[in-house]
Amino acid sequence: MADADPQIRNQASQAAPAAEAPAPALDAPAAKRGGMRKKLLGGIGALVLIGGVGYGAWYTLVGSHFIGTDNAYVGADTAAITPMLAAQVAEVAVSDTQAVRKGDVLVRLDDSDAKIAVAQAEADLARAQRQYGQTSATSAALAAQVQAREADITRARAQLTSAQADYERARVDLERRRRLAPNGAVSGEELSSATNAFATAQANLQLARAAIAQATSTRGAASGELAANNALIRGTTTATAPEVLAAQAKLAQARLDLQRTTIRAPMDGVITRRNVAVGQRVAPGTQLMLIVPVGQLYVDANFKEVQLTNVKVGQPVTLTSDLYGGDVEYHGRVVGLSGGTGSSFALIPAQNATGNWIKVVQRLPVRVALDPKELQAHPLRVGLSMDAEIDITAKN
Structure with missing residues (x-):
């Protein structure tokens, strides 16, 4: 038995390496996958780092020179057409959406009186x-x-x-x-x-x-x-x-007064909100229609208050319209900043003195004048949405 035990131990010792020999073959794919994972994570990290550095360089050199907003809308100084004397309407020569020129006849009143x-x-x-x-x-x-x-x-x-x-x-x-x-x-x-x-x-x-x-x-x-x-x-x-x-x-x-019985267009534009008919008796000051000067439009861009530090009158503005998309660009200039935020002139202004006050970043309208030639090539209408971007580094 004493001799048998060493023999058994020898057999067992020989059998043990035979049983453990396949283990290296099983660990090699896992090690390979771990190396690939490390390389992938390293590549992603390198890409993120390169992207971060690139964005930082772009923002420093280019992005910080511009501010933009999509809270911008087309506006115009419309002309309200009103009679100067009381009379009966004898003729209405225009209709809604009709384009008119300055001096065109809009309405004729009864001129007997x-x-x-x-x-x-x-x-x-x-x-x-x-x-x-x-x-x-x-x-x-x-x-x-x-x-x-x-x-x-x-x-x-x-x-x-x-x-x-x-x-x-x-x-x-x-x-x-x-x-x-x-x-x-x-x-x-x-x-x-x-x-x-x-x-x-x-x-x-x-x-x-x-x-x-x-x-x-x-x-x-x-x-x-x-x-x-x-x-x-x-x-x-x-x-x-x-x-x-x-x-x-x-x-x-x-x-x-006799001349005023013939009402003419005070400017070029498009007729809108016509609410007068033949036979109607009108009084002085009654609004008969509006004329929108589509060739003299502007944009009111509502920028956040934190964006306006370096905005100055005369700086160039690049704009795009949702009507035409990004393929059509308009070029304008800042002509002024509003005297107050939109909330301050609201019909019901916010009461910040109440106990449930929450700070909200305010927006200030910035008036942008558009190029008449570009408006003629690509007409706009009042109320259309615009994207506006101001070059705040340009000198006026």
């Missing part, structure tokens, strides 16, 4: 001109009256002189007869006649003095009327008289 107003204003002007002519002629007549009153005064003075002479003569004659009457040299009849003659001369003298006073007063009245009439026309002509100018202004207003 306006024509009557023009005729009335013309009559008022003619009347004012005639009245001015009459006033001028009245001045000449009043001047003649003043001269006539001067002649009356001269005649009254002559009559006064004659009356004074008759009075003195009658007085002297009466006194002489009174002295002779006691001696009987003068009869009572002669004394009575002398007394009556003196009384008559005295009355004639008073009448002559009254006539002078009356002639002087009449001349003063005529002179006052002449002065007042001259004040109305002094320094003026038929063309510059205030009454004539007022009548001319009314006539000009009436003619302007």
Whole structure:
């Protein structure tokens, strides 16, 4: 047994290596796969590192020079077409989506009342001109009256002189007869006649003095009327008289109202929101339609507040529209930044003083002017979405 045990141990020791010999053959694929995995992970890491370095270099050299947003929309300064006077619509010459040129007829209003107003204003002007002519002629007549009153005064003075002479003569004659009457040299009849003659001369003298006073007063009245009439026309002509100018202004207003019965396009554009029909009576200020100037559009790009540090007026902007896609680019320039964020001008502004306040990054509209030639080649419409990118390194 003692000899058997070594033998058994020898057999067992020989058998053991035979049993363990296949193990290296089984570990070789696993080791190979582990090496490949390490190489793959290393390659991916290298690619990520290269990508990170490349992105960092690109952002430093190129990406940091631009800011962009897709929160941008086409806008325009539309023209609201409204009548200037109340009238009935006689004709509507345009329809929605129709392109019009500046000066094209849009709407015609009934001009019957306006024509009557023009005729009335013309009559008022003619009347004012005639009245001015009459006033001028009245001045000449009043001047003649003043001269006539001067002649009356001269005649009254002559009559006064004659009356004074008759009075003195009658007085002297009466006194002489009174002295002779006691001696009987003068009869009572002669004394009575002398007394009556003196009384008559005295009355004639008073009448002559009254006539002078009356002639002087009449001349003063005529002179006052002449002065007042001259004040109305002094320094003026038929063309510059205030009454004539007022009548001319009314006539000009009436003619302007007549012209306003034909409503014309104030600019080139496209008709939209037409809400007027023939036979409708419109009032001043009633919106009849809108004109969108499609050749003068702009873009309001809403950038985040953290993007606006280096944005300046005049910087170039590259834009694309969802309508045409990325194949069509528009080029514009920054023309201004809004005076407030969109939320600050909202109908119901946010109340940040409440207890449940949460900070939200605000956006500020940036106005971008577009190239008219590019708009003509690829027309846009108000409200379309745009992507905008500003070169913040460019100098304006």
